[in-house]
Amino acid sequence: MSLDFSTGDPRFAVDRPALIARLSVVLPADALLTVEEDLRPYECDGLTAYRCLPSLVALPENEAQVRAILRICHELRVPVVPRGTATGLSGGATPHPDAVVVSMARLKKILRVDPFSRTAVVQPGVRNLAVSEAAAPYGLYYAPDPSSQIACTIGGNVAENSGGVHCLKYGLTVHNVLRVRGLTIDGESVEFGSAALDAAGYDLLALINGSEGLLTLLTEVTVRLTPKPPLAQVVIASFADVRRAGEAVARIIAAGIIPAGLEMMDKKAIHAVEPYVKAGYNLDAEAILLCESDGTPEEVAEEIVRVVEVLDNSGASEIRVSQSEVERLRFWAGRKAAFPAVGRVTPDYLCMDGTIPRKRLADMLEAIEALSRKYALRCANVFHAGDGNLHPLIMYDANQAGELERAVAFGAEILELSVRFGGTITGEHGVGLEKIDLMAEQFASGEIAAFHRLKAAFDEDGLLNPGKGVPTLARCREYTLARAGTAPVTFVAPKS
Amino acid sequence: MIDTLETLTENWADRVAETADRGGTLAIRGGGSKAFYGGPELGEPFDVRANRGIVAYEPTELVVTARAGTLLNDLQAALAEQGQFLPFEPPHFSDLATVGGMLATALSGPRRQAVGAVRDFVLGVKVLTGTGEILSFGGQVMKNVAGYDVSRLMAGSLGTLGLILEVSLKVLPLPAAEKSLRLTMDESGALDRLNRWAGQPLPISASAWHDGVLTLRLSGAVAAVAAAQRTLPGDALADDEATVFWSSIREQTHAFFAGDAPLWRLSLPSAAAPQALGATLIEWGGAQRWWRGGDAQAIRAAGAVVGGHATLFRATDAMKAEYGVFQPLSGPLLRIHRKLKHAFDPRGVFNPGRLYPDF
Ligand SMILES: Cc1cc2nc3c(=O)[nH]c(=O)nc-3n(C[C@H](O)[C@H](O)[C@H](O)COP(=O)(O)OP(=O)(O)OC[C@H]3O[C@@H](n4cnc5c(N)ncnc54)[C@H](O)[C@@H]3O)c2cc1C
Numbered sequence: 005m006s007l008d009f010s011t012g013d014p015r016f017a018v019d020r021p022a023l024i025a026r027l028s029v030v031l032p033a034d035a036l037l038t039v040e041e042d043l044r045p046y047e048c049d050g051l052t053a054y055r056c057l058p059s060l061v062a063l064p065e066n067e068a069q070v071r072a073i074l075r076i077c078h079e080l081r082v083p084v085v086p087r088g089t090a091t092g093l094s095g096g097a098t099p100h101p102d103a104v105v106v107s108m109a110r111l112k113k114i115l116r117v118d119p120f121s122r123t124a125v126v127q128p129g130v131r132n133l134a135v136s137e138a139a140a141p142y143g144l145y146y147a148p149d150p151s152s153q154i155a156c157t158i159g160g161n162v163a164e165n166s167g168g169v170h171c172l173k174y175g176l177t178v179h180n181v182l183r184v185r186g187l188t189i190d191g192e193s194v195e196f197g198s199a200a201l202d203a204a205g206y207d208l209l210a211l212i213n214g215s216e217g218l219l220t221l222l223t224e225v226t227v228r229l230t231p232k233p234p235l236a237q238v239v240i241a242s243f244a245d246v247r248r249a250g251e252a253v254a255r256i257i258a259a260g261i262i263p264a265g266l267e268m269m270d271k272k273a274i275h276a277v278e279p280y281v282k283a284g285y286n287l288d289a290e291a292i293l294l295c296e297s298d299g300t301p302e303e304v305a306e307e308i309v310r311v312v313e314v315l316d317n318s319g320a321s322e323i324r325v326s327q328s329e330v331e332r333l334r335f336w337a338g339r340k341a342a343f344p345a346v347g348r349v350t351p352d353y354l355c356m357d358g359t360i361p362r363k364r365l366a367d368m369l370e371a372i373e374a375l376s377r378k379y380a381l382r383c384a385n386v387f388h389a390g391d392g393n394l395h396p397l398i399m400y401d402a403n404q405a406g407e408l409e410r411a412v413a414f415g416a417e418i419l420e421l422s423v424r425f426g427g428t429i430t431g432e433h434g435v436g437l438e439k440i441d442l443m444a445e446q447f448a449s450g451e452i453a454a455f456h457r458l459k460a461a462f463d464e465d466g467l468l469n470p471g472k473g474v475p476t477l478a479r480c481r482e483y484t485l486a487r488a489g490t491a492p493v494t495f496v497a498p499k500s
Numbered sequence: 501m502i503d504t505l506e507t508l509t510e511n512w513a514d515r516v517a518e519t520a521d522r523g524g525t526l527a528i529r530g531g532g533s534k535a536f537y538g539g540p541e542l543g544e545p546f547d548v549r550a551n552r553g554i555v556a557y558e559p560t561e562l563v564v565t566a567r568a569g570t571l572l573n574d575l576q577a578a579l580a581e582q583g584q585f586l587p588f589e590p591p592h593f594s595d596l597a598t599v600g601g602m603l604a605t606a607l608s609g610p611r612r613q614a615v616g617a618v619r620d621f622v623l624g625v626k627v628l629t630g631t632g633e634i635l636s637f638g639g640q641v642m643k644n645v646a647g648y649d650v651s652r653l654m655a656g657s658l659g660t661l662g663l664i665l666e667v668s669l670k671v672l673p674l675p676a677a678e679k680s681l682r683l684t685m686d687e688s689g690a691l692d693r694l695n696r697w698a699g700q701p702l703p704i705s706a707s708a709w710h711d712g713v714l715t716l717r718l719s720g721a722v723a724a725v726a727a728a729q730r731t732l733p734g735d736a737l738a739d740d741e742a743t744v745f746w747s748s749i750r751e752q753t754h755a756f757f758a759g760d761a762p763l764w765r766l767s768l769p770s771a772a773a774p775q776a777l778g779a780t781l782i783e784w785g786g787a788q789r790w791w792r793g794g795d796a797q798a799i800r801a802a803g804a805v806v807g808g809h810a811t812l813f814r815a816t817d818a819m820k821a822e823y824g825v826f827q828p829l830s831g832p833l834l835r836i837h838r839k840l841k842h843a844f845d846p847r848g849v850f851n852p853g854r855l856y857p858d859f
Contacts, residue, residue: 118771119699120695120696120699120771121695121769121770121771122695122698122699123769142699143699143700144699164645165645165649167643171643172642175616175620176643178620178649178652179616179620188832192832193832194830194832194833194836195830195833198767198807198808198809199768199769199806199807199808200767200768200769200770200787200807200808200809201612201613201617201767201770201784201787201788202606202617202656202767203767203809204809204811204826204827204828204829205826205829205833205837205855205856206653206656206657206661206837206840206855207606207619207652207653207655207656207657208653208833208836210619210649210652210653210655211648211649211650211652211653213649214645214648214649215648215649219648231698231699231700231701231702232701233701234701254560255560257560257561257562258559258560260583260673260674260676261673262672262673299701299720299721299724300701300723300724300727300728302721302723302724302726302727303720303721303723303724303727305723306721306722306723306724307721359641359642359643359644360641361558361561361563361640361641362560362561363558363560363561388643391641391642391643392561392641392642392643393642393643426639426640426641427639427641427644428639428641428643428644428645428646429646430644430645430646431641431642431643431644431645432643432645433645434645435645435646435647439646443646443647446646446647447646447647450633450634450635451635451636451637451647454629454633454635454650454843454844455647455648455650457842457843457844458648458650458840458843459648460839460843461836461839461840461842461843462836462839473647474647474648
């Protein structure tokens, strides 16, 4: 079964042969995929539960080709789904059944690395880690480091405003991008931000970050590079109960410390990771915290002493400080591999992404524990605790009848609770297809309508990534009625 | 009589709708401290200071939510009591400065080079749109990508997209230590050094070059500041002297800013070569350059050529009308601006012409 774009979502009448004929003129033969076996690999992103075969896939190699594709699609009213390397976890790059998927993965040139001005100009298909690698000879790096950084693209990072384990101190993508060049759906060039620290007019650069491919296609990005700190050390603290671990997070912040990273994993996550990575985590702990300090050796020494003291006073049962770079990387390896590690112990999992005020971390963990019993599904928790961003990993087996539906309902309850705790349904993975219904949980119809007007300011005909990010008002009403108990809840239909 | 702030803002919503209905316009005004900035104030004056007060502040969450009419001084005092601050060091330009004006103008102070601008610390807003709707965007948490980032869009919109009612900001702990250093150096030498130092892990939190003198400020952990002071050249300033100096840069009370000559703000790539177009004061490691006087057209062109832009920061109304305050937008960007304006204020009630004469 293919993905069912629900009632109220736009469908488009596309004359496929005519479209292929037009696109073949502007693209080399190997840059247009039309047959099912070639299209199949593009049917989903990292959220594999949602799949839909695209109508066509285009693989442009330069901006001129991207522009030509957009002009044709705009003229023929064909929707376009931008795609990086599809590591997204909310279905942002999942095809729309009528759409041309435009993969930006071949635009992968690093155009310039300028150590003097600490900037790099890159094409959108450049992988996140490749930027840091190119900057490394100059003692610089690109700070946002999503755990998917080996694979994900800068274009995808900007589209999702991705974070990473170090964003508490170094900021999200939006804080590290200076300028974006893009094309509107009618193929017109636009530039947001500038080579300076700001630009004239509205802060459209901020608006483009996190816009999930709904406003423009990004074709070039200027990022800020950061000097590599001379030293980093990480402290691992084990806790015998999750509440204490949660409180320790608040206490570190209260002590005036902004660690370079502050991550938390619960027992299920630790037990999934340890056999896989052998990071040296304490298997008896109910939760561990990873707290990183970076800077000059003097600075790190000073901060580590303070961190250890706070953790000690917070009732940590064991505290270890990395004694070498090798050990520090090993301690992080477990955290960075948490998703794949959980993937080894369950056939399928859903990764949630709510953010809550830090002080509710323990409440949330307890609530998730209760929900885990209610839905009879296991859940491992990996949190960017420093910024209150949660990644509960709900484990299920798609081959067991009803498990996926239960997992989806479990996830929805976590996100509703995130909103009730004063937080949000998504901290860094985006709304995409996955959380589109839950937008009604966080926003009233006035805000949703404003989002649609904003979208129309860039893309009047709604051709860019339709059906993602912002629900139609009709869909919000359906959802709200369903939650009020007057109609059944139906989420976007996952794969059969 | 207005008994609660909620009724107050509801009354405001009615007033906005009523003004729109009769084709009127409103000039939003807080403390008037930045009334000089941008295009002229056109429309019925709308004083928004009654909507004031801190709504929520939890130091361990590093988040504060304040109503837009709150005095910036009051907000900063509340943060200072908890050892925290607004890292972007906003200029006041008067004791009457409000939080709403801070966000609407999005002006940041000397620390911007190290920590980011106003927009980097905005987490959420509540706004009254031009149709009289009260809408909330963003929230009170550090990471939030649900919906478009309308909150940051409000930063620098000069009230043209809506009346800001409330804002949530990320705050940070005050640095444990600060030290300022001074050395003599010519302009190109200063630009060269500033860019080189910025590529090293040094805790430089502010910089100002003027008339052959470069002043640096170091902020951070005690050990980090001490170590940097050993590495960097220059003589240390006494702490009170340093405070007075950075305040004079931030508040533009420094002698450079005195007098009636037009004041230009150039936002340039930090590494842009020295531009000999008038008397200069350089901040933000080279990324913000202030010029007095000079040929307006040449200044605009000079900004654009290196990938930056120029703002006619302080000038007579006549000069602003002639040259425009802000760098002109490209055709496609101007179209997007007009449509965004239409999306939030379709009948053009708020601050017409304050950002661009076109809307
Ligand atoms: C194991 C794993 C770990 C992860 N860890 C993190 C993490 O720590 N932090 C985090 O924030 N995310 C994380 N993610 C999520 C994901 O990696 C990020 O969202 C990433 O930014 C997506 O990049 P991508 O190139 O794969 O984009 P895609 O998934 O291909 O696309 C994502 C969205 O961006 C749009 N898009 C892509 N390119 C463009 C373009 N050039 N122009 C316009 N729109 C475009 C797409 O339409 C889509 O809406 C993780 C994912 C995995 C699988």
